[in-house]
Amino acid sequence: MPTAIEETVELPKLSNDEIARYSRHLILPEVGMEGQQKLKAAKVLCVGTGGLGAPLALYLAAAGVGTIGLVDFDTVDASNLQRQIIHSTATVGKLKVDSAEIMLKGLNPTVKVIKHNTMLTSANALEILKDYDVIADGTDNFQTRYLVNDACVLLNKPNAYGSIFRFEGQASVFGTKEGPCYRCLYPEPPPPGLVPSCAEGGVLGILPGLVGVIQATETIKLILGIGEPLIGRLLLVDALGMSFRTLKLRKNPECPVCGPNPTVTELIDYDQFCGITPPSEVGPLEVARDKAVTDLPVVDGIPQISVQELKRKLDAKEDVFVLDVREPHEYKIVNLGAPLIPVGEIALRTAELADKKDSEIVVHCKSGARSQRAALALKQAGFTNVSNLTGGILAWADKIDPSLPKY
Numbered sequence: 001m002p003t004a005i006e007e008t009v010e011l012p013k014l015s016n017d018e019i020a021r022y023s024r025h026l027i028l029p030e031v032g033m034e035g036q037q038k039l040k041a042a043k044v045l046c047v048g049t050g051g052l053g054a055p056l057a058l059y060l061a062a063a064g065v066g067t068i069g070l071v072d073f074d075t076v077d078a079s080n081l082q083r084q085i086i087h088s089t090a091t092v093g094k095l096k097v098d099s100a101e102i103m104l105k106g107l108n109p110t111v112k113v114i115k116h117n118t119m120l121t122s123a124n125a126l127e128i129l130k131d132y133d134v135i136a137d138g139t140d141n142f143q144t145r146y147l148v149n150d151a152c153v154l155l156n157k158p159n160a161y162g163s164i165f166r167f168e169g170q171a172s173v174f175g176t177k178e179g180p181c182y183r184c185l186y187p188e189p190p191p192p193g194l195v196p197s198c199a200e201g202g203v204l205g206i207l208p209g210l211v212g213v214i215q216a217t218e219t220i221k222l223i224l225g226i227g228e229p230l231i232g233r234l235l236l237v238d239a240l241g242m243s244f245r246t247l248k249l250r251k252n253p254e255c256p257v258c259g260p261n262p263t264v265t266e267l268i269d270y271d272q273f274c275g276i277t278p279p280s281e282v283g284p285l286e287v288a289r290d291k292a293v294t295d296l297p298v299v300d301g302i303p304q305i306s307v308q309e310l311k312r313k314l315d316a317k318e319d320v321f322v323l324d325v326r327e328p329h330e331y332k333i334v335n336l337g338a339p340l341i342p343v344g345e346i347a348l349r350t351a352e353l354a355d356k357k358d359s360e361i362v363v364h365c366k367s368g369a370r371s372q373r374a375a376l377a378l379k380q381a382g383f384t385n386v387s388n389l390t391g392g393i394l395a396w397a398d399k400i401d402p403s404l405p406k407y
């Protein structure tokens with residue numbers, strides 16, 4: 001395996017302190033002095049400093065990767081700490097890149113941390129990625145996954161990819177000339193409606209640790225040029241069964257970006273579908289949450305109603321039927337006292353709502369994505385007056401009843 005470091009780079013010397021710090025690496029013949037110097041020369045970009053990015057960046061820093069770039073636009077939220085161990089209680093509210101830098105520098109002050117406090121988009125991705133030797137995508141949404149994949153293919157940079165959902169994870173190395181890319185597997189992103197929002201899906205806190213560490217391992221192997229990288233293989237991790245499987249992947253000759261006749265020749269911004277809009281770029285729905293009332297958009301034929309408007313209707317004792325479409329375990333965390341029919345059961349249980357056919361129905365979930373699907377299902381089943389509560393119960397807790405817990 002050739003190293004991911006450009007062969008022309010002159011390898012930096014190690015100080016005596018560094019020799020002491022990395023002694024357990026130096027005595028491994030597969031790493032040795034030269035390998036450790038390659039690590040010091042290496043520049044790795046971690047896209048996202050969340051669940052995957054946290055262990056990834058920490059292990060890269062511990063291993064002595066000389067330059068670690070961090071891209072993230074978000075701030076640390078208390079709900080991140082269940083898995084994002086690069087952040088801490090003391091840095092809740094701080095920018096994630098600043099919070100991560102504190103931990104990385106504390107662990108290894110010799111590492112250079114470059115902070116990109118921005119959302120990676122088609123406008124800046126090539127410019128940001130071009131200076132790094134290896135890219136490690138630890139983000140949580142399809143838009144960025146395709147963006148990083150395409151940018152890596154266009155720049156010919158390896159992408160140590162990882163992703164997780166609930167109890168399962170995946171890892172691979174994409175973007176190399178020899179191997180397939182993410183689009184070889186999935187040429188186009190799924191339609192937004194089919195993707196559960198990350199915050200709604202849930203994840204076992206340890207799982208991103210497991211997968212992020214695999215990404216870090218692949219990154220280090222790529223830098224050292226040792227072992228068998230996950231090029232052309234997709235590792236599937238099942239934390240509940242604690243099983244690891246690898247699937248062989250082939251380069252797809254019809255791949256729209258790395259195939260011989262590419263149709264994707266520049267970066268694309270797909271619609272965002274994982275609640276990742278940075279505060280500075282809030283879209284119409286988000287803005288609507290703060291507006292008092294009526295001029296909310298209609299999405300796919302479903303009127304969107306704000307929490308303020310629903311509160312006004314309830315206070316005025318208007319005849320509104322509120323329906324919660326989350327899961328029972330979420331209902332136990334917090335609820336508004338509305339009846340519960342989980343979104344997946346709506347189509348089968350419309351008979352229970354037979355007397356509501358012509359009533360005004362407001363559907364809500366945690367943040368508004370599932371309830372939009374439920375509202376569409378109700379509309380298809382013949383309910384004539386269904387609207388979707390924008391922002392869900394989280395918006396209700398934000399704007400109407402701050403005593404409610406947010407999860």
Ligand SMILES: Nc1ncnc2c1ncn2[C@@H]1O[C@H](COP(=O)(O)OP(=O)(O)OP(=O)(O)O)[C@@H](O)[C@H]1O
Nearest residue numbers: 048049050051072073074119120139140144198199
């Ligand atoms: N295009 C992007 N540019 C920069 N950072 C991104 C981009 N897309 C996602 N991220 C960041 O990647 C990280 C993904 O990690 P993760 O899903 O564990 O965290 P989260 O988004 O805070 O979690 P949750 O959605 O459950 O609140 C987040 O910190 C997010 O801000």
Ligand SMILES: [Zn+2]
Nearest residue numbers: 181184255258
């Ligand atoms: Zn491809």
